[in-house]
Amino acid sequence: xxxxxxxxxxxxxxxxxxxxxxxxxxxxxxxxxxxxxxxxxxxxxxxxxxxxxxxxxxxxxxxxxxxxxxxxxxxxxxxxxxxxxxxxxxxxxxxxxxxxxxxxxxxxxxxxxxxxxxxxxxxxxxxxxxxxxxxxxxxxxxxxxxxxxxxxxxxxxxxxxxxxxxxxxxxxxxxxxxxxxxxxxxxxxxxxxxxxxxxxxxxxxxxxxxxxxxxxxxxxxxxxxxxxxxxxxxxxxxxxxxxxxxxxxxxxxxxxxxxxxxxxxxxxxxxxxxxxxxxxxxxxxxxxxxxxxxxxxxxxxxxxxxxxxxxxxxxxxxxxxxxxxxxxxxxxxxxxxxxxxxxxxxxxxxxxxxxxxxxxxxxxxxxxxxxxxxxxxxxxxxxxxxxxxxxxxxxxxxxxxxxxxxxxxxx
Amino acid sequence: xxxxxxxxxxxxxxxxxxxxxxxxxxxxxxxxxxxxxxxxxxxxxxxxxxxxxxxxxxxxxxxxxxxxxxxxxxxxxxxxxxxxxxxxxxx
Numbered sequence: 001x002x003x004x005x006x007x008x009x010x011x012x013x014x015x016x017x018x019x020x021x022x023x024x025x026x027x028x029x030x031x032x033x034x035x036x037x038x039x040x041x042x043x044x045x046x047x048x049x050x051x052x053x054x055x056x057x058x059x060x061x062x063x064x065x066x067x068x069x070x071x072x073x074x075x076x077x078x079x080x081x082x083x084x085x086x087x088x089x090x091x092x093x094x095x096x097x098x099x100x101x102x103x104x105x106x107x108x109x110x111x112x113x114x115x116x117x118x119x120x121x122x123x124x125x126x127x128x129x130x131x132x133x134x135x136x137x138x139x140x141x142x143x144x145x146x147x148x149x150x151x152x153x154x155x156x157x158x159x160x161x162x163x164x165x166x167x168x169x170x171x172x173x174x175x176x177x178x179x180x181x182x183x184x185x186x187x188x189x190x191x192x193x194x195x196x197x198x199x200x201x202x203x204x205x206x207x208x209x210x211x212x213x214x215x216x217x218x219x220x221x222x223x224x225x226x227x228x229x230x231x232x233x234x235x236x237x238x239x240x241x242x243x244x245x246x247x248x249x250x251x252x253x254x255x256x257x258x259x260x261x262x263x264x265x266x267x268x269x270x271x272x273x274x275x276x277x278x279x280x281x282x283x284x285x286x287x288x289x290x291x292x293x294x295x296x297x298x299x300x301x302x303x304x305x306x307x308x309x310x311x312x313x314x315x316x317x318x319x320x321x322x323x324x325x326x327x328x329x330x331x332x333x334x335x336x337x338x339x340x341x342x343x344x345x346x347x348x349x350x351x352x353x354x355x356x357x358x359x360x361x362x363x364x365x366x367x368x369x370x371x372x373x374x375x376x377x378x379x380x381x382x383x384x385x386x387x388x389x390x391x392x393x394x395x396x397x398x399x400x401x402x403x404x405x406x407x408x409x410x411x
Numbered sequence: 412x413x414x415x416x417x418x419x420x421x422x423x424x425x426x427x428x429x430x431x432x433x434x435x436x437x438x439x440x441x442x443x444x445x446x447x448x449x450x451x452x453x454x455x456x457x458x459x460x461x462x463x464x465x466x467x468x469x470x471x472x473x474x475x476x477x478x479x480x481x482x483x484x485x486x487x488x489x490x491x492x493x494x495x496x497x498x499x500x501x502x
Contacts, residue, residue, distance in 0.1 A: 028467035030499040185501035193420040238502020
């Protein structure tokens with residue numbers, strides 16, 4: 001069973017049944033899942049969660065779909081690792097990394113897709129679809145294959161080759177669109193209207209899909225011994241993930257799993273080549289002006305972020321900040337994380353680490369805080385970003401002399 | 412001058428189920444006003460009390476977001492299509 005009561009518009013509070021709806025018919029505001037929190041509080045416990053699977057489905061009480069029969073490749077319950085070497089480099093104290101590169105298809109998207117397609121199947125859908133910057137494409141194609149669902153995945157034509165191949169291999173329909181992600185997204189918003197029998201994970205079932213990101217908060221709290229960090233740093237593309245992480249910590253308190261009310265600062269990270277939310281934060285604007293993206297961080301290249309406004313609100317009200325970093329800083333962020341902590345992240349993770357460095361140096365992220373940075377995708381999918389900067393230390397003939405003359409060894 | 416307007420599913424109750432209608436106008440503002448005249452109810456759904464497009468409504472002319480053009484003043488030429496699309500999608 002689930003504890004879903006229905007859907008509610010975030011803007012005007014009109015209510016809807018728990019069907020494949022994502023937008024309020026009256027004001028176009030986003031719909032949110034409404035839960036029976038008292039019911040959850042009565043049913044759930046730390047012990048019940050600990051006895052669950054080592055996946056996002058251990059938190060099924062707080063998700064909008066049933067764990068039994070879930071479309072599941074094992075997403076979630078990724079390591080939370082203490083990052084002392086990186087912390088020392090950045091002048092920080094207690095720093096943790098949520099290593100979501102270790103999901104089945106290498107990014108946090110497996111969390112949201114597992115929830116979305118599980119719900120889609122409950123609602124009777126047989127076709128999965130999405131608009132994607134790459135990571136979602138991988139995940140939808142893989143989960144659809146696992147569930148035996150047909151899939152239609154739409155991507156911008158200029159995506160990294162690795163993300164194209166790692167989607168196409170799963171055998172669904174992959175459509176490369178001549179345009180930016182925002183063009184793909186608009187096309188899919190219109191296609192969703194024409195093909196009501198398709199579950200577009202980030203259009204008509206987006207309300208459920210987005211809830212999957214709450215597990216990024218649930219796991220961190222549980223892995224910290226049912227405590228909250230003081231400060232989290234999260235990348236911003238649509239803004240949904242950041243908003244849902246904040247919501248996740250609050251929900252844990254609401255249902256009695258956290259004894260203290262979370263006082264959590266939430267900071268956001270964007271690439272300068274696509275920083276509509278960071279710009280709004282910096283200028284004090286109360287609306288997010290769309291931009292045309294131009295950055296190597298393609299998985300964050302959403303010029304018109306659907307939840308940009310809500311992300312801005314969470315960051316401002318929690319006392320965080322939103323930084324933005326250049327392409328060079330992104331590459332340096334990827335390399336810094338790799339050489340200090342042994343984690344190879346994609347460009348989005350480079351944005352997060354570079355922004356963490358920026359916010360640490362400006363004093364926004366403080367040495368006396370317990371900090372968690374979310375590393376949301378694996379580096380193997382964006383090799384091109386770092387390929388020009390790293391390579392063999394030396395190329396030599398297979399002889400001792402060649403090695404001794406080419407490589408200086410400290411011993 | 413008649414212009415084609417694409418209607419999102421959420422608003423098709425106002426057009427008797429039609430996904431595309433034809434209205435007169437030479438700017439986006441005029442077209443949307445014409446839409447409300449022909450199919451009463453659109454104005455209230457698309458605009459807030461201050462007369463601005465609602466935060467979660469996107470309007471496109473020939474596939475380009477009007478916020479990158481001239482907003483409601485954006486000219487619409489004969490044969491072009493105006494699309495109304497819910498902003499809450501993607502990511």
